[in-house]
Amino acid sequence: MHWNRALAVAGALMCIPLSSATSPETKLLLVHKTKYAMGTVYEIAAYDESPQRALKAIDQAFVEVVRLDEMLSNYKPESDLSRLNRNGHYHAEKVPPDLYRVIEESLTYSKLSGGKFDITVAPLVDMWKAALRGDRVPTAEEQQKLRACVGYEKIELIPPDMVEFHSPCMRIDVGSIGKGYAVDRAVDILRANRIKNALVDAGQSSIYGMGAPPGRSAWEVHLRDPSNRVDPTVMLSENSVSTSEQTPPSLLGNETAGHIIDPDNGKPLETKYALSIVVKTGTASDALSTTLLLVGPEKGKSIVRELADAAAIWISADGETETVTTGPQIRLLGKPEAKAGMERGLLGSPREK
Amino acid sequence: MRTWRGIGLLLLVVTVFSPRVLGKVYVRWTQSSVPAEKILGINDLVIPWSDAAKELAESAKKQGYHVYLEATLEQSASAAAVSASLGAAGIVLKGSARDESKLEEAAKSLRTQYLKLRILVVSPQGKQPEMRGWLVFNKNGILQVSSPTSQPWLDQNLAMVRYERAFQSQQAPLYGFSWDETDPLVKENGPSPADYSLAIAEAGALHSDLILEVHDRQQKGLLSGEKQTLSDWGQVKRTIAFYERPNKQEKEAAAVAVLTDDYDTTYEEINLMARHNIPFRVLNSADVKAQDLMGFEVVIAFATLGKDLTEGIRAFADRGGVAILVNLPGAYPWDSSAEGKKGGSSVTYSVGKGRVIEVGEPVSDPETFAQDVRRLMDKQRIPVSLWNSLTTLVVEYLGQKPGEATVELVNYDEESTQVQVQVKGYFNSVRFESPEQGCCETLKPEHVDGFTDFVVPNLVSGGRVHLE
Secondary structure, eight states: OOTTHHHHHHHHHTOOOOOOOSOTTSOOEEEEEEEEETTEEEEEEEEESOHHHHHHHHHHHHHHHHHHHHHHOSSOTTSHHHHHHHHOBTSOEEOOHHHHHHHHHHHHHHHHTTTSSOGGGHHHHHHHHHHHTTOOOOOHHHHHHHHTTOOGGGEEEETTTEEEESSSSOOOOOTTTHHHHHHHHHHHHHHHTTOOEEEEEETTTEEEEESOOTTOSSEEEEOOOTTSSSOEEEEESSEEEEEEEOOOOOSSOOOOOOSSEETTTTEEOOOSEEEEEEESOHHHHHHHHHHHHHHHHHHHHHHHHTSTTOEEEEEETTOOEEEEESSOOEEEOOOTTOOTTOOOEETTSTTOO | OOOHHHHTOOOEEEEOOOOSEESOEEEEOOSSSOOOHHHHTOOEEEEEOSTTHHHHHHHHHHTTOEEEEEEOTTTHHHHHHHHHHHTOSEEEEOOOGGGHHHHHHHHHHHHHHOTTSEEEEOBTTOOOOEEEOSEEEETTEEEEOOOSOOSOEEEOSHHHHHHHHHHOOSSSOEEEOOOOOOSHHHHHHOOOHHHHHHHHHHHHHTTOEEEEEOOHHHHHHHHHTOHHHHHHHHHHHHHHHHHOEEOOOOEEEESEEEEESOHHHHHHHHHHHHHTTOOEEEEETTTOOGGGGTTOSEEEEOSOOOHHHHHHHHHHHHTTOEEEEESOOSOOHHHHHSOOEEETTEEEEEETTEEEEEESSOOSOHHHHHHHHHHHSOGGGOSEEEESOTTEEEEEEEOSSTTOEEEEEEEOSSSOEEEEEEEESOOSOEEEEETTTEEEEEEOOEEETTEEEEEEEEESSEEEEEEO
């Protein structure tokens, strides 16, 4: 069996043909490229009459992603973000417009989630990442010390382009929103190059669908399913989906850390769910995926109900699902080996809890 | 200077099968004539068996090529007879994974029958090396499956090569693959020089031989002397020349042993371990003896253990090693000696200075399993590690003389990358060479806590670091 591919093939068998959104006379060719940036693989697949034009547009989009990587990276010492993390303590630091915008958007989601989404958890994230790599699990005292550095309220934005940290040890990490932001900028570049049908994927952090593939009304995307039997599927067209999931537990009984930190207690989030959210932009879906995983289904549903054209699904390893929508449909196709009684359905149908 | 005895490093020294040349590239040729040898830059040609194969083979041989006829199991007898009559170099047997044992049998028989012919068996498991995304295409559009990891996925042949090395004793690992032509531009124009170079660099770095398919359009371009094709192929030739070199009997460093008897059932686990740059060696469980476990830090058993090997595992753990038994139910000596600590589907038993972990079911998530194995390794004893280099694989070979080592690096990204490397031991001389810049750039070593750290500033497809 080939890991991951096997799941994909299973998905292929359930592919449902939809009505055509493209003139059958128009011969559209697929151009697909990958690019390593922001610690992951960006992929763009575009259908266009001219592969050369699509290729050029994709290359330009990747240039934009790399530019943002240089700016938003928290491990490249020369990045604008690193500079801000070094110099922004009790000092208003000028930052590029994109970084300002990312921080501004982040604060929106921090407020929306009551602080569960917080880009200032960088010191805690670093500490727990080290534990994931095999370092010892930090002591309560070490955790407490670093928690004092955390708190989005201590970030001050001074329009149009200045940022100040009101903490001596604050550091920010935009890893939970930056890839989605880069997806949106890549989409802008593709549109400016007259590309109408494309899929932009930031290492599965966020996926944006523009238009549709030939003969289809939208891009069909199978979402993360830790139970491997629900097979949630969404049709993307001019919107984005993101998935968040905590690092899986050790198979060998190792003490497991996690890469998603709960700002409330400074520890890796404990959750049984994987969460996927569909909204209009990559920035929003990226930020909201972390947010909704952190707050859980109950509060998460109330957040989603306040958003236009959004849908979310929480799935546990045993196939338990929680869903909510204000527009987009997430189909629950179910795998052939699904448990008896597992119904096929649509998110937003009476199956919604 | 690396002080082996002083640091007491428990590295397993693996004797790599020793052909005269490492990283040999065979070009698979399908046109009706061949260009001059100096244009192609190699002299080993593989010609698929067909009605016209004999004539082409004869012509190529006259031009100075070492010719190998490629044949299936059914064609092997005829191909061998023709090869012998032509005075060809040998034949290459190919088939599906299902035919592998039959191919081995046929090769064995032909080797005794045709003493002057080289009878090679090509692994059917080779794949195009590349950094992949996660989008999965079908003719109706695109399907995508999400995953908890955003780490780039590398299609690489390291796991297969290590497996072949354990199970195929008659030749160096040899594989080929067909190019992915999903992209219409690749289908029309063929792979780029960078694609070819990556394939050659990977095989060379793994000390394997490669049968390289060359796109029809590029074969025709080479035959007609088309300027752009010749220029592109020049880059490929440079990479071939860099990686084909005399075998210095270098030995691969490994800290993890994988005991297995079946490729298919353990491939995903060893593939993910390779992807995570875990220095492991595959051992054929049918042949392995207790003393073969000496020097490893972790032993992972996927195949049933006999009485002697069970005792070997106990002794290994007793000395401080960590043994992992995957889905091997049974009564073991450690079961009764200590209370096991349960965690998920595993039970951990303390045995002497070490431990034995019994996993009660097949590995459900190879990615998590590989990360678990990495965490079990003592950081102080990992032979070689990369930092912030998620698109790069590394293999360390120990020199014949103490205090010498070579590190091979392969970058699967299209863009060049900077690589931070950490090698166990202290080295004062660190020199980097690559197909692009030749030999050698001196790198600055830093000695930290028993390791030598250095940075390769610009790794394109592959490169080699000499440490002394």
